[in-house]
Amino acid sequence: MQDFKRAMRYFYRYLKRYWLGLGFVVIVTILSTYFQVKAPVYMGQAITELSRYLGEYMNPATHATASKTPFYHALEAMMVCFGLSAATMFISSFISSRISAQTSGQMRVGLFGKLQRMTIKYFDTHQDGKILSLFTSDLDNIFNAMNQAIFQLLSQLALFIGVIWMMFGQNVKLAWVTMASTPLAILIAWFVIVQARKNINKQQEATGEMNGYINEQINGEKIIITQGLQQASIAGFAPYNEKVKQATFKGQVYSGMLFPLMQGLSLLNLAIVIFFGSWLVVHDGMDKATGLGLIVVFVNYSQEYYQPITQITSIYNMLQLAITGAKRLSDVHDQAEEVNPANGHQLTTLQTGVQLEQVHFGYQPDKEILHGVDIKVKKGEMVALVGPTGSGKTTIMNLLNRFYDVTAGAVKFDGVDVRDFDLQSLRDHVGIVLQDSVLFTGTVADNIKFGRPEASDEDMIAAAQQANIHDFIVSLPEGYATKVNDESSVFSTGQKQLLSIARTILTNPAFLILDEATSNVDTVTEARIQAAMDNVIAGRTSFVIAHRLKTILGADKIVVLKDGQVIEEGSHEALVAEKGFYAELYHNQMVFE
Numbered sequence: 001m002q003d004f005k006r007a008m009r010y011f012y013r014y015l016k017r018y019w020l021g022l023g024f025v026v027i028v029t030i031l032s033t034y035f036q037v038k039a040p041v042y043m044g045q046a047i048t049e050l051s052r053y054l055g056e057y058m059n060p061a062t063h064a065t066a067s068k069t070p071f072y073h074a075l076e077a078m079m080v081c082f083g084l085s086a087a088t089m090f091i092s093s094f095i096s097s098r099i100s101a102q103t104s105g106q107m108r109v110g111l112f113g114k115l116q117r118m119t120i121k122y123f124d125t126h127q128d129g130k131i132l133s134l135f136t137s138d139l140d141n142i143f144n145a146m147n148q149a150i151f152q153l154l155s156q157l158a159l160f161i162g163v164i165w166m167m168f169g170q171n172v173k174l175a176w177v178t179m180a181s182t183p184l185a186i187l188i189a190w191f192v193i194v195q196a197r198k199n200i201n202k203q204q205e206a207t208g209e210m211n212g213y214i215n216e217q218i219n220g221e222k223i224i225i226t227q228g229l230q231q232a233s234i235a236g237f238a239p240y241n242e243k244v245k246q247a248t249f250k251g252q253v254y255s256g257m258l259f260p261l262m263q264g265l266s267l268l269n270l271a272i273v274i275f276f277g278s279w280l281v282v283h284d285g286m287d288k289a290t291g292l293g294l295i296v297v298f299v300n301y302s303q304e305y306y307q308p309i310t311q312i313t314s315i316y317n318m319l320q321l322a323i324t325g326a327k328r329l330s331d332v333h334d335q336a337e338e339v340n341p342a343n344g345h346q347l348t349t350l351q352t353g354v355q356l357e358q359v360h361f362g363y364q365p366d367k368e369i370l371h372g373v374d375i376k377v378k379k380g381e382m383v384a385l386v387g388p389t390g391s392g393k394t395t396i397m398n399l400l401n402r403f404y405d406v407t408a409g410a411v412k413f414d415g416v417d418v419r420d421f422d423l424q425s426l427r428d429h430v431g432i433v434l435q436d437s438v439l440f441t442g443t444v445a446d447n448i449k450f451g452r453p454e455a456s457d458e459d460m461i462a463a464a465q466q467a468n469i470h471d472f473i474v475s476l477p478e479g480y481a482t483k484v485n486d487e488s489s490v491f492s493t494g495q496k497q498l499l500s501i502a503r504t505i506l507t508n509p510a511f512l513i514l515d516e517a518t519s520n521v522d523t524v525t526e527a528r529i530q531a532a533m534d535n536v537i538a539g540r541t542s543f544v545i546a547h548r549l550k551t552i553l554g555a556d557k558i559v560v561l562k563d564g565q566v567i568e569e570g571s572h573e574a575l576v577a578e579k580g581f582y583a584e585l586y587h588n589q590m591v592f593e
């Protein structure tokens, strides 16, 4: 019920602006249903008039005056009703399709916008595939439901009520006879739909597991090939596939049962209606022509009556999926966003430096990672952070850029807490080069200008030159206009890093964070990256997270972190002379390199 409420809240949020259009759809649908249920009345009248005419025509006394006009009138009225019903149905379906297309477009924009405002924590704690499935699966389910199911639900409900209303207007006894089998029909439909749903759920779970396996195998393809594990990988796939196959089959069997069962029941009901109809005509002393017309009317109604029951149960699954999807999207919209203080300080340039003061932090409340860290980076200084894996280096970077907020203590820029800065101005002045350089679809130029699209080509080229990548770019046939995409990516890991360094140089940040940008590359590329780094660092306040100690020998200060605490601090020479943890790290690395 809670889920249902959340889903409804989500729909309301997007549909409320279309209240006029939706109101129109409801009215037109009711109108369409009215014509649909009125047509059988004229059909019955036509049969009555035809049979009267035939009776009069066959009777020599009335032969001359027998007229077909009432029959034609009834036929005309019937056709007008069918025509108007079809036309209004089309209008209603057209408007509701338009509303659902527009709404799902707005939902997509809303979701994408929300993701852009979310905290890094959300992305750290949710798998990419799951986030993507909000767009590919949940929004699709919602669109399908809005486009088909909601309109269907509305029109079928209207039809159901309309038919009952008309039936009682025509003949109360026959109306009860037509409706007598309803509990049985609902029971059967419900059983089938619940079974189908169970198996569809199993199918979705099995498909999710199979996709997980495929994803993992594709990501590990290089290892699989180098270890010759292709056959094992195929063998591992078989049970996942088998599970999907079984669940799909059962789900389809149950879903496929619904229509034949309901059709059978509807035909049985039809026979009962005809039987009782003829019985009524004989026993209630109705005149034959009226009785015949009445039977025709109820033959139509008994079929129209079953249509909503079948349709509504068959769209139940679609509605369920949409409700689940809407609930999930509603949850996303309720997620915390990055907190931007009202009238926050504007960081224009760095005056004195950056400081971590007694910083305590944990990703989870009960597991502290940093235990009172103090680090000071003076303006123009380069401070390097070293420490064993898991010691908290990347965590400190996350705090400096305000990806996360400290639990206690503070991160300060020029003595002002980062939490008091306007987020945009903070991010505008902090440049980051991450371990994994990401290139976006577009040209090389687009990628370098990513953070400053308005930059001139001269500035872009100067940045590329400083990043040691200009010569490579101009050696490409299309130079800076070379397209960057996954399929034909011509860039190595090292080149990607150089491009991302150029991107950072172009934004001219006051404070730089470099996260071990020299991993996974050969020594020549490493030297080029190092030179590019030196260029970008020169004259800037910077914070470097390094694994290879020889890249930070020139740092103004080296901070050694272990288990979330600063254990040593000083210049390279001073730390080596101290013969502590750093000295040991350094000597060990020198032996291996």
Ligand SMILES: Nc1ncnc2c1ncn2[C@@H]1O[C@H](COP(=O)(O)OP(=O)(O)OP(=O)(O)O)[C@@H](O)[C@H]1O
Pocket: 124, 125, 363, 364, 369, 387, 388, 389, 390, 391, 392, 393, 394, 395, 396
């Ligand atoms: N998003 C996260 N959620 C929960 N715990 C995390 C998260 N990121 C890191 N951690 C934990 O925080 C601790 C410090 O991790 P961090 O990435 O800061 O270390 P690091 O020194 O940068 O390591 P490495 O040198 O391997 O990159 C680790 O125990 C890690 O498991």
